[in-house]
Amino acid sequence: MDLLTQPVSVSHYLVVGAVLFVCGVVCMATKRNALGVLMGIELVLNGANLNFVAFGSRILRSDSLGMDGQLMALFVIVLAAAEAAVALAIALNFYNNHASIDVDHADDLKG
Amino acid sequence: MMLLAAIQWHTFFFLLFSLLTCGFALAVVFSSNVVRMAFFLTISLGAAAGLFFLAGAEFVGAMQFMIYVGGTLVLLIFGVMLTAHERFISMKTKAGEWVMAAFLGGGLFLLLVRATLMVPQWNAPNLQRDQVAQSEVHDSAAIGAAVSAYRADSLPSSSAPPAAAVPAGKSVYLLPFEIVSVHLLVVLIGAGYLARAKKRNPGNAWQA
Amino acid sequence: MAEFINSRLISTLLGWFNVDALPADHWLGFVLAGLVHTVLVIHVVAVGALVFIWMERKVSGRIQDRLGPTRVGGKFGWLQTLADGLKLITKEDITPANADALLFKLAPYVSFAASFAGYLALPFSDGWVGHQVNCGIFFIIAIVGMEVFGVILAGYASGSKWSLFGGMREAAQVVSYEVPMGMCVLIPVVICGSMDLITIGQMQAGFFTNWILFHDPFAFVVFWVYFTCATASVNRAPFDLAEAESELVAGFHTEYSGLRWSFFFMAEYGSMFLVSGLAAILFFGGWNGPIPIFGPEILNLAYTDAEIAAGTFRLGGYIANLAGCVNFIGKAVTGVTVMMWIRWTLPRLRIDQVMTTCLKYCVPLGAVCFVGVVGWQWAQLWSPNDLHPQQARISVRERGLIDRPVRTEGMARRAEVVKKAAWAGSVPVQAGETR
Numbered sequence: 134m135d136l137l138t139q140p141v142s143v144s145h146y147l148v149v150g151a152v153l154f155v156c157g158v159v160c161m162a163t164k165r166n167a168l169g170v171l172m173g174i175e176l177v178l179n180g181a182n183l184n185f186v187a188f189g190s191r192i193l194r195s196d197s198l199g200m201d202g203q204l205m206a207l208f209v210i211v212l213a214a215a216e217a218a219v220a221l222a223i224a225l226n227f228y229n230n231h232a233s234i235d236v237d238h239a240d241d242l243k244g
Numbered sequence: 245m246m247l248l249a250a251i252q253w254h255t256f257f258f259l260l261f262s263l264l265t266c267g268f269a270l271a272v273v274f275s276s277n278v279v280r281m282a283f284f285l286t287i288s289l290g291a292a293a294g295l296f297f298l299a300g301a302e303f304v305g306a307m308q309f310m311i312y313v314g315g316t317l318v319l320l321i322f323g324v325m326l327t328a329h330e331r332f333i334s335m336k337t338k339a340g341e342w343v344m345a346a347f348l349g350g351g352l353f354l355l356l357v358r359a360t361l362m363v364p365q366w367n368a369p370n371l372q373r374d375q376v377a378q379s380e381v382h383d384s385a386a387i388g389a390a391v392s393a394y395r396a397d398s399l400p401s402s403s404a405p406p407a408a409a410v411p412a413g414k415s416v417y418l419l420p421f422e423i424v425s426v427h428l429l430v431v432l433i434g435a436g437y438l439a440r441a442k443k444r445n446p447g448n449a450w451q452a
Numbered sequence: 453m454a455e456f457i458n459s460r461l462i463s464t465l466l467g468w469f470n471v472d473a474l475p476a477d478h479w480l481g482f483v484l485a486g487l488v489h490t491v492l493v494i495h496v497v498a499v500g501a502l503v504f505i506w507m508e509r510k511v512s513g514r515i516q517d518r519l520g521p522t523r524v525g526g527k528f529g530w531l532q533t534l535a536d537g538l539k540l541i542t543k544e545d546i547t548p549a550n551a552d553a554l555l556f557k558l559a560p561y562v563s564f565a566a567s568f569a570g571y572l573a574l575p576f577s578d579g580w581v582g583h584q585v586n587c588g589i590f591f592i593i594a595i596v597g598m599e600v601f602g603v604i605l606a607g608y609a610s611g612s613k614w615s616l617f618g619g620m621r622e623a624a625q626v627v628s629y630e631v632p633m634g635m636c637v638l639i640p641v642v643i644c645g646s647m648d649l650i651t652i653g654q655m656q657a658g659f660f661t662n663w664i665l666f667h668d669p670f671a672f673v674v675f676w677v678y679f680t681c682a683t684a685s686v687n688r689a690p691f692d693l694a695e696a697e698s699e700l701v702a703g704f705h706t707e708y709s710g711l712r713w714s715f716f717f718m719a720e721y722g723s724m725f726l727v728s729g730l731a732a733i734l735f736f737g738g739w740n741g742p743i744p745i746f747g748p749e750i751l752n753l754a755y756t757d758a759e760i761a762a763g764t765f766r767l768g769g770y771i772a773n774l775a776g777c778v779n780f781i782g783k784a785v786t787g788v789t790v791m792m793w794i795r796w797t798l799p800r801l802r803i804d805q806v807m808t809t810c811l812k813y814c815v816p817l818g819a820v821c822f823v824g825v826v827g828w829q830w831a832q833l834w835s836p837n838d839l840h841p842q843q844a845r846i847s848v849r850e851r852g853l854i855d856r857p858v859r860t861e862g863m864a865r866r867a868e869v870v871k872k873a874a875w876a877g878s879v880p881v882q883a884g885e886t887r
Contacts, residue, residue, distance in 0.1 A: 137255055139255060140252050140255060140369035141252075141254055141255050141369060142367050142369040143366040143367075144360045144361060144363075144366045147360040148360060149262040149266060149295065151353060151357055152265075152269060153265065153288075154352070155352050156270060156272065156349075157269075158348065159273050160273050162344070162345040162348060162349075163337045163342060165337060166335050168278060168324050169281060169335075172281055175285065175317075175320075176285070179288075179312075182292075182308075183292060187299060189299075189301065190300050190301065191300060192298075192300045193369075194366075200386055200390045203301045203387060204391070206301065206304045207303075207304060208417075208424055210307055211311065211424050212424065213311075214428070215427060217316040217319055218319065219431055219435050221319055221320065222434075222435040225323060225327070226438055226439065228326070228327050
């Protein structure tokens with residue numbers, strides 16, 4: 134219960150961000166479904182976002198990054214939405230052409 | 245009662261949300277059913293929005309809900325449902341890949357946590373947390389200002405008027421904002437073009 | 453509220469037993485205050501559903517020239533929902549063999565939780581809100597969009613093609629309608645200069661001409677667009693394609709029975725009230741009645757700005773707030789009634805017509821109105837809203853920032869910066885500051 138009586142610092146947030154990042158990387162490495170890989174990317178981006186917000190928070194550190202952290206997080210979210218839209222379009226196109234969503238089947242360019 | 249009185253409620257909620265975030269992120273990794281993965285991802289990212297709220301970034305938290313959870317993930321689930329045939333719903337990963345991924349992930353995690361703990365300023369909690377002015381953390385107007393004209397967050401602490409609207413070392417995000425908007429527009433058009441329904445063999449349509 | 457519970461309520465109770473008073477920031481007060489808020493809000497959803505389901509039956513009955521329920525609970529059948537509820541509880545809870553059991557069981561709770569979470573930031577009267585979120589309206593719109601997850605999961609997890617069709621339609625529909633709805637919601641935000649729902653409500657204080665609906669013709673038009681989009685986004689007829697019983701058996705909830713099914717309905721009625729309440733705050737003055745009986749114009753009972761900042765309690769102010777709450781609930785219930793009226797009047801649209809309504813009518817209308825309102829503000833054209841002086845509006849808008857000494861200083865510095873920037877030509881001074 135000692136854990137609960139300590140105030141939270143930036144590094145607590147960074148560890149959560151690290152967990153999200155690593156989960157995302159492992160997800161990208163192991164999933165065979167193209168959409169599973171996409172979910173891994175979302176996790177990685179969110180881990181990074183958590184770091185930005187933690188560094189920008191006045192609550193966690195009085196000499197923090199300030200508004201820059203939140204603004205970068207906003208840009209990351211917007212770009213993630215754009216990336217997801219394109220990636221999904223590619224995945225659906227791939228599914229239409231190959232009747233499969235398995236990324237291991239995407240080997241047309243292999244000599 | 246003594247114990248309850250000593251609890252830091254910020255820490256309590258931080259632990260709650262971080263356990264949800266991390267637990268469901270792990271569930272995404274270890275689940276093999278793609279629809280369940282999408283659902284776990286939703287909860288994980290929703291709990292991450294809770295962490296944003298806790299850090300005082302309410303606008304980012306709401307944006308996470310709106311764009312990530314309500315937009316991107318719905319799109320993803322849409323994609324999952326369009327491609328959810330029996331054989332693609334749960335695809336098993338080979339054991340060798342798991343071992344590789346475990347090494348990669350474990351090494352990366354150790355590296356990141358080591359780097360985090362090495363900086364003493366990051367480990368020191370902010371003991372003057374209660375004295376942070378409400379307007380400095382929960383004010384979404386400051387975000388709009390920082391995108392358009394001036395920075396409200398880095399003003400000098402004396403009451404003398406500052407020299408410039410944008411202090412040295414800080415910038416206003418008008419140009420990146422415009423670039424992102426144009427980028428988004430281009431991406432939307434491109435995605436619509438990529439995903440549009442194509443006619444197969446338009447010449448022989450009558451034969452089908 | 454936590455301070456009130458600790459320093460008044462509990463301390464009085466403890467005083468009877470000769471125990472020392474608690475400090476104002478003791479945890480017990482926060483937990484009790486949280487519980488009180490939760491229980492109050494859950495009653496809005498639960499009791500609201502109880503009333504609305506009875507009302508829906510009565511309204512549909514009258515529209516179809518029937519009587520509706522008449523037996524249970526006296527002449528008007530007002531206990532009908534209780535009988536319905538008893539029937540639902542005693543029904544068997546079936547999980548189909550093809551279903552993904554975990555997701556199938558979770559889906560109704562996801563839907564209900566999303567609908568319920570929106571009430572966190574919905575103010576029922578001046579200051580009567582679970583948590584005053586600085587970007588409250590953005591938060592609520594985001595949460596309303598989350599409700600779609602329950603429907604999609606239910607559609608997928610049921611393992612039935614009718615359910616899957618329903619879920620897919622819902623996903624496409626809700627994601628599309630979020631775009632025009634966001635545009636419509638932006639217009640009150642642009643007019644008031646704040647995303648805080650309490651601030652938006654306070655700025656419409658005074659006579660009904662101060663309501664944003666009457667700000668200018670564009671704002672008047674945009675309310676109807678908002679109401680259409682809100683009806684679609686809570687999945688009500690004529691946009692209820694996800695459960696179109698004429699084509700899809702019952703859509704996403706085909707396989708549900710008993711209590712789980714009723715959770716979907718609680719969620720639906722909950723979000724109907726939520727979006728109607730949002731309409732009331734954004735366009736109809738929120739808790740401010742058409743004639744400010746309690747305002748400074750007539751009885752002068754409502755709390756003043758200084759009193760709100762200091763957090764004082766006064767019976768007259770409390771009564772004014774209570775009347776405001778009644779006002780607000782009345783407006784929101786009117787919205788729900790109109791939705792019922794529409795449901796039993798219009799036939800259901802086809803899926804392509806639903807998309808056409810969104811993309812070809814609502815989005816362009818919303819965009820034109822947005823530009824129109826911005827132009828109206830920019831040109832400073834006449835508006836009935838101007839009865840409330842612009843300067844007073846600014847002070848209302850910035851009250852959250854200037855009610856403490858440290859904030860006053862920060863605000864003054866900020867205003868200084870804006871003036872400097874304006875002088876340098878990089879930002880125009882707001883209209884109100886020059887007047």
